[in-house]
Amino acid sequence: MAVRNRPLTGKASRDGRKVIAQAQSSRRSGWLWLAAGVVVAAPIVAIVVISIVKSPATRAPETESASLQKPPATVAVGADTMPPWPAPADAKAAVAAAGLPMLGSEGAVEHIHAHLDVLLDGKPVPVPRDVGIDTDTRRGTISPLHTHDETGVIHVESPVKRQFSLGEFFSEWQVSLSADNIGALRAGGGKLVRVVVNGTPQTGNPAAITLGPHDEVAVVYGTPQPGETLPSKYDFGEGE
Template structure:
């Protein structure tokens, strides 16, 4: 009887251990180890809009003054530049926005870009980063054309004279932030599109803006 009870006790212990996932020892023919937990590789966080919102009102300054006011000598000074002409009528009038960050710090876009010699179809009024697109009829304008009117370089290796830093380009349409990996100059200036050029350290929190009713 003792032998029978011992056998039943050992069998019950084996079943219990198996149900609990415990290793079986001293039972012969070992059942193998439990499967390893899956390895989770951290992913790069998505770009998020900042919690604090800057209202884009006429005259507001966004960032620290970095470049001289207006277009440079190689920019727009009265003659057509890169397909951008002097303004005749403003039957088509929209606004886009440009932010340039260097290691997370905003650099103010100069006032009065495109207002030398004439008022160009692309221009700025203040240091808000708001780009005024004004022309006689709706047509496509690009970031490269703005920089041409400004008279500053724009590439993956040089943005407005700042070079030697990694360049990341993001754009925000209706609170959806995406990275632009193509030619920077080809990025279109559409109504209320916010473009952020990051120089140096990548910021996963992108500045958030709200458009004033006048814009």
């Protein structure tokens, strides 16, 4: 004979309702803990994302580009010493003095070459290699304005399109330059500081001169001589 289910009464009914209420409470607690976990996790995720976005590695290109948006420097800061002038031991500090950044690699947006001759009483003063280059292999950073060798070829390899000045290069070289001096070489007693670009004499502030593709820049100190010949052209290598 089939047994019919009968409704619970008395204590059994109360116990049943208690069990059901506890189960419902447990489910509500579970949902509350889940919601709380989501609320707590959300700011943590946001912090992680912000940290990644603002990490030095991701900020570097933006910072480098931003620091190159300003106009080229029109002063050359450096030592007032006699030549020869070696490349600075602290390239990073010298590049910072020029107002330029150190890059993780050479830029490719602006890529030109110019050539610099420095003459003292008609004799060449060496333009050193590694101006604007940190030769420490652990860092391996480089300015967008630099030299690779002692030929006097100045490389402009920038991540943004921008002009670079003679003053910025001399600041990286840590040699002061003005209309009256090159380092400790000062105008006076018949001796002059002159700058000639592509054979054309320049006037005014030499540090403000900007470098153009295949420019030949001659910075000359001494007494002008009758019939003297100053550099007006440089034979750049293939690909320069």
